[in-house]
Amino acid sequence: MRAARHALIATAILFLGLVVGLPVVVILHQAFSKGWSAFAAAIHEPAARHAIRLTLTVAAIAVPLNLVFGVAASWAIARFRFPGRAALLTLIDLPFAVSPVIAGMVFVLLFGRQGVVGPTVFGEQIIFALPGIVLATVFVTFPFVARELIPLMEAQGADEEEAAVVLGASGWQVFFWVTLPKIKWGLLYGVILCNARAMGEFGAVSVVSGHIRGRTNTLPLHVEILYNEYSYQAAFAVASLLLLLAFFTLAGKHLVEWRARRAEETFIP
Amino acid sequence: MSRHSALPGFGLAMGWTIIWLSLIVLIPLATLAWKSASLGWAQFWELATSRRALASYRLTFGAAAIAALVNAVFGTIVAWVLVRYRFWGRAFLDAIVDVPFALPTAVSGLALTAVLAPSGWVGGILADLGIKAVFTPLGIVIALVFIGLPFVVRTVQPVLAELEPELEEAAQVLGASRAQTVLRVIAPVLLPSVITGFTLAFARAVGEYGSVVFISGNRPLETEITSLLIMARLENYDYAGATAIALVMLVISFSLLLGINALQGWARRRAGMGAA
Numbered sequence: 001m002r003a004a005r006h007a008l009i010a011t012a013i014l015f016l017g018l019v020v021g022l023p024v025v026v027i028l029h030q031a032f033s034k035g036w037s038a039f040a041a042a043i044h045e046p047a048a049r050h051a052i053r054l055t056l057t058v059a060a061i062a063v064p065l066n067l068v069f070g071v072a073a074s075w076a077i078a079r080f081r082f083p084g085r086a087a088l089l090t091l092i093d094l095p096f097a098v099s100p101v102i103a104g105m106v107f108v109l110l111f112g113r114q115g116v117v118g119p120t121v122f123g124e125q126i127i128f129a130l131p132g133i134v135l136a137t138v139f140v141t142f143p144f145v146a147r148e149l150i151p152l153m154e155a156q157g158a159d160e161e162e163a164a165v166v167l168g169a170s171g172w173q174v175f176f177w178v179t180l181p182k183i184k185w186g187l188l189y190g191v192i193l194c195n196a197r198a199m200g201e202f203g204a205v206s207v208v209s210g211h212i213r214g215r216t217n218t219l220p221l222h223v224e225i226l227y228n229e230y231s232y233q234a235a236f237a238v239a240s241l242l243l244l245l246a247f248f249t250l251a252g253k254h255l256v257e258w259r260a261r262r263a264e265e266t267f268i269p
Numbered sequence: 270m271s272r273h274s275a276l277p278g279f280g281l282a283m284g285w286t287i288i289w290l291s292l293i294v295l296i297p298l299a300t301l302a303w304k305s306a307s308l309g310w311a312q313f314w315e316l317a318t319s320r321r322a323l324a325s326y327r328l329t330f331g332a333a334a335i336a337a338l339v340n341a342v343f344g345t346i347v348a349w350v351l352v353r354y355r356f357w358g359r360a361f362l363d364a365i366v367d368v369p370f371a372l373p374t375a376v377s378g379l380a381l382t383a384v385l386a387p388s389g390w391v392g393g394i395l396a397d398l399g400i401k402a403v404f405t406p407l408g409i410v411i412a413l414v415f416i417g418l419p420f421v422v423r424t425v426q427p428v429l430a431e432l433e434p435e436l437e438e439a440a441q442v443l444g445a446s447r448a449q450t451v452l453r454v455i456a457p458v459l460l461p462s463v464i465t466g467f468t469l470a471f472a473r474a475v476g477e478y479g480s481v482v483f484i485s486g487n488r489p490l491e492t493e494i495t496s497l498l499i500m501a502r503l504e505n506y507d508y509a510g511a512t513a514i515a516l517v518m519l520v521i522s523f524s525l526l527l528g529i530n531a532l533q534g535w536a537r538r539r540a541g542m543g544a545a
Contacts, residue, residue: 019418024368069285069286072289
């Protein structure tokens with residue numbers, strides 16, 4: 001019994017250490033392999049700074065769009081019963097199932113040189129430019145917020161909202177004063193996950209960006225270019241920024257879980 | 270439209286959901302199907318079943334299945350250890366399970382390649398044993414184990430936490446040995462969640478790109494997964510070839526998604542019966 005226990009714990013630690021722990025440590029080890037100044041230089045270089053700016057811009061556009069969609073979809077799906085509800089849920093999940101390369105490719109089929117729509121919309125180039133990168137990012141991060149909110153809102157039920165309506169509140173008042181306070185931690189978690197994927201997306205963005213250095217390179221694409229140029233230390237230095245993003249994401253997750261637990265404990269019905 | 274609710278806003282919320290879903294997901298994916306249809310059946314079949322495409326399917330699904338199987342075994346052990354035992358560092362171990370979720374796939378691929386390269390920490394040991402991980406199917410499997418791990422752990426963990434100790438105590442009181450308790454009492458309750466976790470990890474691995482591209486070496490017929498083959502076709506402006514293969518993958522992914530939904534429904538019903 002005791003031996004089995006120790007063997008199982010050792011197996012779990014060894015497995016997680018080898019599969020997850022080592023890769024994380026190796027990123028930091030390589031990033032600082034030539035000292036602090038080489039690390040700083042890799043991040044301050046103009047192409048890297050542009051990649052950071054582009055990644056932040058893309059996330060700043062894509063995340064709010066999916067936030068609004070996620071809230072609308074959860075309101076419709078968790079608060080109402082209608083035919084085709086299960087099918088709608090499955091369609092919202094679809095971007096999770098599709099390979100990111102295909103996610104990028106469909107926008108090339110639409111907006112490429114021989115695309116169905118054509119290369120420009122309102123005079124704006126889509127593929128190999130910011131709009132294409134944003135579209136591909138919105139696609140791959142599409143289900144995150146809705147997926148967090150729908151089960152949460154279903155579990156909470158609509159009693160408070162219905163009471164507010166009976167008391168004469170308008171639809172927006174119900175949403176901002178009753179629903180939003182109830183779902184805020186779940187919403188925040190959905191946004192954190194959505195943001196992590198938006199900033200870290202590689203495959204889909206790789207297809208639509210065209211890899212124009214200093215113009216359409218996001219952080220993950222910049223890492224790839226540095227690696228392919230054998231600038232390993234610089235590649236890992238930039239990658240360590242994305243590792244930092246992952247740490248913030250996990251910390252945010254734990255904060256949200258802790259707050260949600262506390263809210264549950266202090267809740268007096 | 271049946272709406273058993275006194276709440277307002279159905280029209281607005283539903284309208285926005287349908288419009289946004291159509292613009293971002295449905296119309297783009299329909300374009301893929303439509304472009305494939307315009308190829309004609311004979312050409313589609315030829316492109317989708319070329320020697321290089323068939324080799325990539327075999328590698329993609331084979332590696333994804335092996336990786337998901339490894340995760341089903343070790344992920345269940347990790348979930349068991351995290352739920353059942355209290356030891357120093359447990360919270361930390363629990364936290365790092367989510368790292369593959371949070372870490373961008375390109376960074377994962379880069380890091381795994383560095384660890385497994387002959388000059389790397391693990392790659393050096395493997396090289397002494399005569400095993401080559403980088404630029405081989407083994408490396409692809411390891412990358413897919415990395416990205417699939419949280420799916421199994423996070424699916425099995427809550428089920429295990431809900432499992433009532435009374436059930437096991439009852440089995441022991443009735444004279445069951447530990448092995449019998451594990452096999453006859455715990456395994457049947459856990460099985461649906463393990464299968465769901467396996468399928469989630471498998472589905473994710475089938476479509477994976479970023480973490481594999483660095484470690485696989487991308488040699489056609491040998492270490493080229495299907496996502497990479499689509500990418501190669503696109504880079505050569507062979508849109509017909511890319512479209513045909515992408516449609517095959519899309520149909521398989523969609524079937525997997527439907528399968529996962531059915532599995533989760535089954536697992537929930539099983540869990541509901543256990544509690545009643």
